[in-house]
Amino acid sequence: MLDRNICLIKGFKEDLELDVVSSDADNIKKLYLGRIDLMLNDEFSIRSLTKHAGLNVNFYEKSLYLEDFKVRLYLAANKETSGIIIAKLRKAMSKVRENKTYDAILKRYVEHLR
16 A cells, blocks of 8 residues: 555546556556556566466566565656656656655555554
């Protein structure tokens, strides 16, 4: 839910710009089909979900490493996602880290993952 919470804080509107699902398997398919641009997960899970869905793991690209967790989490991006979007994401993440919003989110929502 960290990815959802960051998006909501940044002003995304749920069901309009943010599609929340209960299954990572659904998201991996949406990412592959270009219905979503980004997905937060660890590398092993993304590879496993992709394999189980019968999709090509080389289709995905690690876009941003989040080092604050015990596991290595990345935002996976559809390779068709614009470099401009990825650059904006990285810039926004830097800003969220600088103003301590990221720390507040971690403390409030995912302390148990550290």
